[in-house]
Amino acid sequence: MTSDSAALIQSLEENIGRVLLGKEEVIRLAVVALLAEGHVLIEDAPGVGKTSLAKAIAHSFNCQFSRLQCTPDMLPxxxxGSSIFLPNKGEFEFRAGPIFTNVLLADEINRTTPxxxxxxxxxxxxxxxxxxxxxxxxxxxxxxxxxxNPFEFExxxxxxxxxxxxxLLCTEIGYPSREAERRVFTSHRSGEPVEKLNSVLSTEQLSGLQQQVREVKVDESISDYILDLIEATRKSRELSLxxxxxxxxxxxxxxxxxxxxEGRDFAIPDDVKRLASxxxxxxxxxxGVIRESxxxxxxxxxxxMIDTIPVPN
Structure with a gap:
């Protein structure tokens, strides 16, 4: 990993942190998913910063951002998008939908139909x-x-x-600490702070970081550790899937x-432990557990399982 890469990642996290105050672990997980070319599901109550997180990510590398407010009457x-017939041309033209973007926020995805x-x-x-x-x-x-929203089922x-x-991962943001919430008051005095963010890296630089992810070394012992954990989930009597x-x-x-x-070009067991959940x-x-819990x-x-499965040296 080069010093330039480390600086870019640090700048990205700090930029998002100007909007989502006191949530360093949530920001890190979001950045991990972004660099791994995956997607994130956030289960949490309304108003804790989910939209701000998505907007901050989009503003941080100067890209297109779209927001979908999912509803029961929303169609694919x-x-x-859909094909529209143009009578003057006598042909169909495709009109792209909001999914043709770089960062897409699908708000309340469980409110739209399967x-x-x-x-x-x-x-x-x-x-x-x-x-x-x-x-x-x-x-x-x-x-x-x-x-x-995990608290609303109707x-x-x-x-x-x-x-x-x-x-790639599912997490929650949670309520901020008292001190962080006090800082939110100050940061919102003159408007939404996310609208004032400047981009800190280009889409080309982001693509370069994503390629570097694939070059990170994973020792065979780490791979076996991942497989041991996965095998445990399949054999556990407490899990049906x-x-x-x-x-x-x-x-x-x-x-x-x-x-x-984390600034390394190799994986360690603690990476697996931190990401397992x-x-x-x-x-x-x-x-035998109801869906809500x-x-x-x-x-x-x-x-x-993490506490009982032997950790590789």
């Missing part, structure tokens, strides 16, 4: 959109930050496990990304 074409959810998540996975038999590539870089369509598996192969590859890439963000908890199903129980079970 409202996201992907059909629309699938259209969005397929685009996230394939990095392309198919409309009327034609395929359109999405912009690069492409980063989705989706949100859902009129929602919870994401099924195969769609949750598309997100363990981590998928996609989840295993996602963890591998996330570990590489965290190592780079945000990368795995939304991918498993707990036995799935995530918290999954985090506890995964932490117990």
């Amino acid at each position: 074409s409202d996201i992907l 059909r629309t959810q699938s259209a969005l998540l397929e685009a996230m996975m394939e990095h392309q959109v198919s409309v009327d038999g034609k395929t359109y590539p999405l912009s690069k870089p492409f980063f989705v930050l989706a949100t859902q 009129g929602t369509y919870p994401l099924p496990e195969n769609q949750l598996d598309r997100f 363990g981590v998928s192969t996609r989840g295993a590859l996602t963890m591998y890439r996330a570990v590489q990304s965290l190592a780079l963000v 945000p990368v795995f908890a939304h991918r498993v199903i707990c036995s 799935q995530r918290n129980r999954a985090r506890i079970i995964i932490q117990q």
Whole structure:
């Protein structure tokens, strides 16, 4: 890792931190997902900074930003776009939807129907959109930050496990500390601080950092440690669904990304420990636990596995 790369990552985190005060770990996880070319799902109450986080990321590398307020009547074409017939030309013209952007905030994704959810998540996975038999590539870089309110269940369509598996990690922001909230008062006196952010890196520099992630060394012992943890989720009596192969590859890439963000060109066991809960908890199903308390129980079970599985030297 070069000093230039370290400086760029530090600048990116500091820039986002000017908007999302006192949430260093949340910012780091978001940056890890961004550099690993993954997507983030945030489960939290309204008004804790989810939109500000997405906007701050977009402003930090001077790119296109779109926001979707998901609703039950939203159609796939409202996201992907549609072909419009032009009578004067006698032909159809494709009008791109809001998904053709660099950073997409899908707010309250569990409020829209499974059909629309699938259209969005397929685009996230394939990095392309198919409309009327034609395929359109999405912009690069492409980063989705989706949100859902875990405390509201009426009129929602919870994401099924195969769609949750598309997100690199799932986390929450939480309420700020008293001191951080006091600083929020000051920073908002003259308007939204996110609108005053300057970009600190270009899309080309971001793409370069994403390529460096793939070059981070992961020792065979670290790979075995990841596989031991995944095998434990599949054999656990407390889980009816363990981590998928996609989840295993996602963890591998996330570990590489965290190592780079931490200033290393090699992964260590602590990277796996730190990422286990945000990368795995939304991918498993707990036995005999109601859906509303799935995530918290999954985090506890995964932490117990981390505490018992031998750590490589």
